Amino acid sequence: MSDSVHPVHPGRPHVAVIGGGISGLAAAHRLTGGGVRVTVLEGSGRVGGKLYAGEIAGMPVDLGAESVLARRTEAVDLARAVGLGDRLQAPAATALLWTRGTLRPLPGGHMMGIPGDLAPLAASGVLSPEGLARVAGDATLPPLDLGEDVALGELVAARMGREVVDRLVEPLLGGVYAGDALRISLRAAVPQLFEAARHAPSLGEAVRQLQARAAAAPSSGPVFQGIEGGIGTLPLAVADAVRARGGVIRTGAPVTGLARTGDGWRVELPGGEVLAADAVVLAVPAPDAARILARAARAAGAGTAVDELAGVEYASMALVTMAFRRSDVEGLLHGSGFLVPPVDGRTIKASTFSSNKWRWNADADPDVFVLRTSVGRHGDDAGLELPDAELVARSLTDLGDAVGLAAAPLETRVTRWDGGLPQYPVGHVARVARIREHVARLPGVRVCGAVYDGVGIPACIASAYRAAGEILADLAAPAGGPRHGRGE
Template identity: 45%
Template sequence: MSGPAAAGHVIVIGGGVAGLAAAHRLGATGRRVTVLESTARLGGKLHTGDIAGVPVDFGTEGLPAQRPEAVDLARAVGLGDRLRFPAVTPVALWSGDALRPLPRGHGTGTPGDPAALADTLSPAGTLRTARRRQPGAAPPSAGPAVMGLDGGAGALADAVAGAVRAAGGQVFLRTPALALTRTADGWEVRTAARTLGCDGVVIAAPAWTASTLVAAAAPAAAAELCEIGYVSTAVVTMAFRRREVAGLAAFGDWSGFLVPPAAGRPGRAPGTASIKAAAFMTAKWGWVAGRAPDLFVLRTSLGRYGQEESLYLDDDDLVGASLHDLRAATGLAARPVAAQVTRWIGGLPRYPVGHRARVARIRGALGGLPGLEICGAAYDGVGVADCVASGRSAAERIAGPEN
């Protein structure tokens, strides 16, 4: 590209996977890109840490394998040789007294991922998130539903940010956008340190942040954004001595299990937490098993819409609740050698009935403001592929049809 448009400056507000995907696409069109992330790290729900010295995902662990967006992005930033299919794929359903196969037609499931929040979604939102695929893509029965990255899915965020920088972009951490102002020839974004001028803005932040930023320029959109609700969740990651899980069939037969919202919890005191999913990381991902041959790593997720208060229990209480349910579901009686609780407060948007119409109204209200786009899980789907696609689409609307 040549001319003024090629040199245009676009600011991306939010360094989660949607914002990074937008920045990556904008850089490919010749735009000068600045990413502003309010926290100390990139990736949003892509967050890899370690438990007992083993790298493991504390957030989203899988990239949809039957949609191209996230996997293609991983390959584009040099991670193709780290993509891995699960070693074990079947997912069980715990009815409260036994683990049973998922009903036919439900695929392999993704316990521990945002899809485990399906009980908070409208039917349309659930179907859009779980079943959307490109024309001609394989149906869910054709193979594993997800792929992982050797060493953790969090590597995707760092690799994309590296590609953005290599293309001349800038990425700033601990730099929240405080205000957004329309000018005669573009936009100004105010941070604590300075005010940045630009030709375009992509807001890839949570809806409540987007609402604040667009309030002056688009009050109707701001009001709608305020109505998008969020669900809080917690992930409890634990490592056990592998010999202490040997002989328990569940850990060899399944990659994890899901828990229906109405499943009973025999013996549980009122007001205590209960899990909604478990993922057996050592069984599921060969790279976890290979890095810790003497350990068995698993994780549980807790927190449903309307039950978030349980997430404010102490870490020990959430670990205890997880062990209680794991014992009931699998027979596991061992104590972990290490445990880590990760809370995602307001971490995932809800898609109630009417969500699609609300998103359409928001985008309609923003339509009269050239160079301003929104993207991310709050609008177009909670999965990694959804967020990548949302970010790329926002970037392409900013860049124009010729790109």
């Protein structure tokens, strides 16, 4: 026999987790806590995925995601569980909006750029008088009719005018999805607003109702949090915790396919290596999941899952991280950074002043100031085709125009995330339901990650916990019961 087969430990279920990003590691953490043997297989040379701790000018920085939504507790709870609780840190300062040739305050009273309160919007100068009048007209329009789903940007444009979409919704939504607001599903991207809007007379009233509920809820701390040393330290700590529980984590181990073997699975790797598993969690981007599942899914009559996964679109982006002498930027960089509406035609879509935003970053070296810019969104990859040096140069040009920055950086680093963010077009929630329905025809297989339940870190962790919980329940089922069944 030419294959090298790694057998399951007798009497102890073994789960293969394919993908070593935060979703796969969170699933492995939950699974090892449930007493099963786990092997994490990551195709690249490191764990963490879009959470990536690095350094510049000798200082620790995040080269990927830099904060988590703390009001949703999954990420903060996981950080505490793996020993990072005392390193959680709230961001400082406030963000601005660079539009119409100047930096302006990001108006309060909005949800994902959709205004509920006109006063701060009017004071900000972000919209023209005509734009403000169009927003006010939302209250006079017929009641909302959202149907099964609607594009967020199209709804806002119809109710409040295109100016709100261009100047507010696009820059805020772009920071989360790097997507096109006119295509992104309201139901998938902002589900709480979709539900509120179904019962509200206007879009602004739906926003106000949600804000009133949030204000009435007991405060549980900051809305966002980071981690001293960077959010990229979270997957490293989770990986250490998985190993401490006996889990195995392999990098440089791309999975090429799955094959059913009686009550289990053959997880196929390059060179003829095969890993035997009782169950499998796929925590990889949709194209990789489609490729890995293709043969087994079509054999089981679940080819729809493969087709739906293959149809998910992704946006690419790049982060340009730069370190300056603090004395060269003193007095220029205020707040935590700024967002840039695409309609203004700039290369960068945002800049984060990391040394203002994060105390741990400022304390790392008081003589150095770190900032970063982001480039790229769905359907607009022109900037991403530029070489690194040109991306740096264009970022510096935009920073010069925005804040008067003229200094040369001490060091720069460009991090490219090709196909980094899944897009949620209208109908995405139904697509995810179809994927899960057909994957459930593969006994003992589950999927999780940013494709399914939200691109934020807490949502990815929740998706992982759902998959791991179903696998544990499945494996615990008595003989003759629903083991390897749907687990629902």
